[in-house]
Amino acid sequence: MWSTAREIAAGDLVILWLTREALQPLVITPGKDFNSKFGHYRHADLVGIPYGSKVASRKGKGFIHVLRPTPELWTMALPHRTQILYLADIAFITSHLNIKPGSRVIEAGTGSGSFSHSVARTVGSAGHLWSYEFHEVRAGKAREEFARHGMNDIVTLTHRNVCREGFTVTDTVDSVFLDLPAPWEAVEHAKQALRKDRTTRICCFSPCMEQVLRTVNALNDAGFTEITMYETLLRPLDVSHVPVLTPIGEISEKLKQAERKREDKRLKQIAAGRQQSASKRKREDGTRMDDQSPEAAEDSTAVERKRIKTDEESAGVPLDVLPEPVQVMDLDGPEDFDAPVAPSGRSPVPVSTAKISVSKVMSEVRGHTSYLTFASLQPFSPPPPETESLTAAVTPADVES
Amino acid sequence: MAATSSSVRESRDSTVQSGDLVLLRIPNGDIKGVKVEKDTTVTIGRLGSFYANELIDQPYGLTYEMVDKRLKVVPPRTIQEVEDTDATNELINDGEFVQPLTIDEIQKLKVSGVHVSDIIKKQIEQHANYSLKTEYSKEKYKKRKEEKYSKSFTTIEPTLYNVCDYWFNKDKTRIRDIRADSLSQMLNLANIRPGGRYIAVDDASGLVVAGILDRMGGEGRLLTICDTDSPPPYPVTANMNFKPHVTSNVLVSLNWATAEEDYTPIIPPSDIPEDQIRSERQKSRLNKRKAVTDLLSNTRDELFYGEFDSLIVASEYDPWSILEKLSPYVAGSGSIVVHSPHIQILSDLQTQMRGASQYLCPNITESFLRRYQVLPGRTHPTMVTSGTGGFVLHAIKIYDDPNASKVIFDRRKPKKPKADQATEQHVTSGSDSPLKEDTSIENTADTIMLDVGSQKVQ
Numbered sequence: 064m065w066s067t068a069r070e071i072a073a074g075d076l077v078i079l080w081l082t083r084e085a086l087q088p089l090v091i092t093p094g095k096d097f098n099s100k101f102g103h104y105r106h107a108d109l110v111g112i113p114y115g116s117k118v119a120s121r122k123g124k125g126f127i128h129v130l131r132p133t134p135e136l137w138t139m140a141l142p143h144r145t146q147i148l149y150l151a152d153i154a155f156i157t158s159h160l161n162i163k164p165g166s167r168v169i170e171a172g173t174g175s176g177s178f179s180h181s182v183a184r185t186v187g188s189a190g191h192l193w194s195y196e197f198h199e200v201r202a203g204k205a206r207e208e209f210a211r212h213g214m215n216d217i218v219t220l221t222h223r224n225v226c227r228e229g230f231t232v233t234d235t236v237d238s239v240f241l242d243l244p245a246p247w248e249a250v251e252h253a254k255q256a257l258r259k260d261r262t263t264r265i266c267c268f269s270p271c272m273e274q275v276l277r278t279v280n281a282l283n284d285a286g287f288t289e290i291t292m293y294e295t296l297l298r299p300l301d302v303s304h305v306p307v308l309t310p311i312g313e314i315s316e317k318l319k320q321a322e323r324k325r326e327d328k329r330l331k332q333i334a335a336g337r338q339q340s341a342s343k344r345k346r347e348d349g350t351r352m353d354d355q356s357p358e359a360a361e362d363s364t365a366v367e368r369k370r371i372k373t374d375e376e377s378a379g380v381p382l383d384v385l386p387e388p389v390q391v392m393d394l395d396g397p398e399d400f401d402a403p404v405a406p407s408g409r410s411p412v413p414v415s416t417a418k419i420s421v422s423k424v425m426s427e428v429r430g431h432t433s434y435l436t437f438a439s440l441q442p443f444s445p446p447p448p449e450t451e452s453l454t455a456a457v458t459p460a461d462v463e464s
Numbered sequence: 465m466a467a468t469s470s471s472v473r474e475s476r477d478s479t480v481q482s483g484d485l486v487l488l489r490i491p492n493g494d495i496k497g498v499k500v501e502k503d504t505t506v507t508i509g510r511l512g513s514f515y516a517n518e519l520i521d522q523p524y525g526l527t528y529e530m531v532d533k534r535l536k537v538v539p540p541r542t543i544q545e546v547e548d549t550d551a552t553n554e555l556i557n558d559g560e561f562v563q564p565l566t567i568d569e570i571q572k573l574k575v576s577g578v579h580v581s582d583i584i585k586k587q588i589e590q591h592a593n594y595s596l597k598t599e600y601s602k603e604k605y606k607k608r609k610e611e612k613y614s615k616s617f618t619t620i621e622p623t624l625y626n627v628c629d630y631w632f633n634k635d636k637t638r639i640r641d642i643r644a645d646s647l648s649q650m651l652n653l654a655n656i657r658p659g660g661r662y663i664a665v666d667d668a669s670g671l672v673v674a675g676i677l678d679r680m681g682g683e684g685r686l687l688t689i690c691d692t693d694s695p696p697p698y699p700v701t702a703n704m705n706f707k708p709h710v711t712s713n714v715l716v717s718l719n720w721a722t723a724e725e726d727y728t729p730i731i732p733p734s735d736i737p738e739d740q741i742r743s744e745r746q747k748s749r750l751n752k753r754k755a756v757t758d759l760l761s762n763t764r765d766e767l768f769y770g771e772f773d774s775l776i777v778a779s780e781y782d783p784w785s786i787l788e789k790l791s792p793y794v795a796g797s798g799s800i801v802v803h804s805p806h807i808q809i810l811s812d813l814q815t816q817m818r819g820a821s822q823y824l825c826p827n828i829t830e831s832f833l834r835r836y837q838v839l840p841g842r843t844h845p846t847m848v849t850s851g852t853g854g855f856v857l858h859a860i861k862i863y864d865d866p867n868a869s870k871v872i873f874d875r876r877k878p879k880k881p882k883a884d885q886a887t888e889q890h891v892t893s894g895s896d897s898p899l900k901e902d903t904s905i906e907n908t909a910d911t912i913m914l915d916v917g918s919q920k921v922q
């Protein structure tokens with residue numbers, strides 16, 4: 064499909080990775096420039112460099128990554144003409160329909176060709192994809208794209224309404240994928256196109272439950288069995304590298320220290336106030352100072368003295384040799400309690416350099432794409448007459464009602 | 465257009481062949497693996513037995529009844545029959561209980577404009593009647609139904625999906641919790657196709673190897689690195705019933721010692737001068753040894769030459785150490801895909817990869833899969849669902865340009881050239897930069913930062 068050479072050549076389709084959300088296909092055409100808010104580049108400068116290179120802008124800041132196209136990158140970069148299928152659904156459908164090298168597959172409608180590119184890659188040149196699109200302009204665009212991507216020997220694109228006119232092959236394909244608004248109208252046609260010498264499979268992709276129910280009925284009526292339905296989604300995870308979480312012992316130390324500081328301040332203020340008022344009284348000829356209880360005054364001065372003393376003692380203790388809070392608990396006496404605390408003015412919490420990776424599901428994720436209804440057609444020939452009628456009772460009895 | 469004759473070299477026969485390992489679904493829903501060998505009798509536990517030759521050359525997917533060790537094909541079951549026979553919890557016997565709604569009645573209700581939910585309600589009312597019946601009569605009904613179907617089985621086509629599903633239900637730890645949907649994503653992300661060249665580390669019993677081989681169709685190269693002296697048997701591949709060409713021309717293996725460039729494997733000499741060879745037996749032994757030696761040295765050369773399209777890892781070992789060893793052999797723009805049952809392993813790996821310059825945008829996803837029961841009037845998700853199929857990390861290998869510097873846009877003041885200039889000066893470096901730390905920053909409203917994975921020069 065696309066270049067497998069190590070280096071980029073003129074005429075190659077490359078995928079420019081600008082950001083995770085901004086991918087852009089580009090056909091390398093020497094003489095042309097690629098200018099964007101991500102920098103300025105000459106196509107000619109990209110010729111000869113290996114795929115996967117990071118390329119700096121010719122002037123100023125900015126760079127891009129020049130990647131080799133894959134169907135997965137194409138899905139992220141392609142020009143949208145319709146809604147498209149993405150990785151999770153494409154991969155699951157491919158797997159459930161048993162699409163692999165040599166498989167012959169039908170898809171309708173082609174839409175923007177997201178699914179088509181992935182299938183073409185997987186079936187390879189030994190397989191084949193018949194793709195149908197009833198919208199003329201879309202069919203034309205897809206045909207051009209397939210040709211440009213060297214897929215002509217793998218993909219046959221037909222412009223037609225498959226619900227009305229059916230498919231162009233009979234008893235040929237291994238699987239059918241229907242991404243249309245009314246898949247039930249194409250179920251009988253699909254049955255004709257499927258080969259009858261082995262198990263074949265069908266998948267109908269419908270966003271609404273009502274569509275699923277109609278499809279299921281049509282599949283059942285057409286003799287498909289093992290009808291099941293799935294929904295698949297990708298949950299992207301967001302990983303951050305954060306400092307190890309702080310044990311609450313450190314927080315309690317911080318709080319205690321703040322408390323002590325507050326108390327110190329209060330006591331200092333009291334002392335200062337007392338001094339002030341004492342000198343004031345002296346000045347104002349008063350000799351007694353009894354607006355404060357003597358005990359309280361004595362107590363606070365005592366505590367204050369201790370605090371000041373211990374603060375001095377502990378000054379200079381390096382942060383990283385602070386004992387664990389649990390060791391603090393072993394000590395007794397309020398004085399000793401002060402010892403491990405960092406000098407005032409510096410953070411009492413040791414700054415840990417250790418980091419851990421944590422992950423969480425991204426806050427906004429895709430909640431629903433479509434329901435994937437699968438069924439298979441077994442290589443069983445003689446249809447016994449009873450299976451034609453639907454007179455059998457729909458019993459409410461089931462595994463789960 | 466008629467079916468063109470099957471000129472394609474298929475990866476396995478479309479019919480059961482002598483020597484195949486065949487998966488059978490028995491009436492209680494269990495899946496059994498049996499070996500089908502020509503001219504033998506196959507026994508399915510206590511269910512019964514049949515002549516293997518009866519199954520040989522039969523297409524997959526059919527249901528058989530065993531009658532005197534011979535097989536009688538029974539028609540595939542329609543939805544109505546599925547409903548009737550899959551009913552093993554609460555059963556109702558048409559003959560014994562009030563006849564619930566028939567399809568005809570439902571159709572009539574629909575035509576007369578009764579809402580679906582009302583039809584369901586009506587059915588539940590009938591159901592309530594049923595639940596009043598004695599356990600005994602239920603049991604009797606159950607027995608009768610089970611007897612009717614007990615002598616039958618259905619062959620399961622060994623598609624990758626079915627084989628993965630079988631192992632996942634049987635013993636998911638042996639396949640490291642890789643569910644079919646996760647596996648399919650890994651194969652797509654790794655761009656597996658015929659003719660590609662891949663390196664894989666598979667400690668998942670060969671499930672990943674089976675998947676890659678299945679998607680290569682016998683063309684290209686798959687080089688696996690294992691932790692054993694000789695190549696591991698990769699037991700899951702046996703369930704695939706591959707034709708020899710699928711594996712033989714494609715799969716080669718090294719181990720963690722022989723995959724080291726500066727290690728010289730200790731190999732007994734095989735180049736012994738003709739005149740010193742004493743016997744034919746010795747000669748053939750030496751030839752064999754020479755073939756092994758040549759294969760080893762060719763495989764090493766191939767690995768060290770590099771330029772592989774992708775690296776796929778589902779290993780019990782430290783993924784970072786695996787990447788350090790093997791990602792140099794991945795070509796530019798190639799994919800790196802790592803699966804783990806544990807998010808912690810991949811979170812740490814992603815953090816490490818972000819600090820290295822050769823990985824573009826490593827990202828982790830978890831696949832969610834929900835199955836629905838689809839029965840008329842009673843379509844809903846199945847009550848039991850698989851919790852997880854593991855996590856997948858994907859990144860693209862790139863060639864760094866340490867001189868490139870990123871642009872930072874500030875959407876709040878895009879029009880002021882001076883402000884722009886200032887913000888453009890902001891070049892983050894080192895893995896401790898807060899901007900660098902959180903790749904999601906590029907999604908946030910205010911800032912777009914180019915090059916998530918960009919790096920300090922080391």
Ligand SMILES: C[S@@+](CC[C@H](N)C(=O)[O-])C[C@H]1O[C@@H](n2cnc3c(N)ncnc32)[C@H](O)[C@@H]1O
Pocket residue numbers: 145146147148171172173174175176177178179195196197198201223224225226227242243244
């Ligand atoms: C959602 S798009 C398919 C997207 C496609 N699967 C992809 O991944 O890009 C559906 C397409 O089916 C086409 N379509 C709808 N009904 C059709 C019909 N009856 N026959 C052929 N094409 C039909 C529409 O024109 C539209 O382009």
